[in-house]
Amino acid sequence: MRTYRGVFRGSCLVRWLVSSGLATDDFEAVTYGRHLLEGRLISHVNNIYHFTNSPLLYRFN
Structure with a gap:
């Protein structure tokens, strides 16, 4: 198990x-999150997943 800060x-x-x-519903919020990821403002901790409404971990770059 790893610890991420x-x-x-x-x-x-x-x-x-x-x-x-900033978003009217979950679908719009996921789209917003995907735009943040594509714009490289956020990234998955291991850079292998796209943005989803899940417990996956992300960080601001």
């Missing part, structure tokens, strides 16, 4: 985007 779960970002009003 300064990371967040995809599902937490989705929930925050909806609660803050």
Whole structure:
């Protein structure tokens, strides 16, 4: 098991985007997250997964 610092779960970002009003629903929040990943503002901790509404770990670059 590894310890990661300064990371967040995809599902937490989705929930925050909806609660803050930046996305109207989960689908729009996942699309927003994918744009952040494509723009290289965030990345998966191992750079192998695209952004999903899941417990996968991501970090801000």
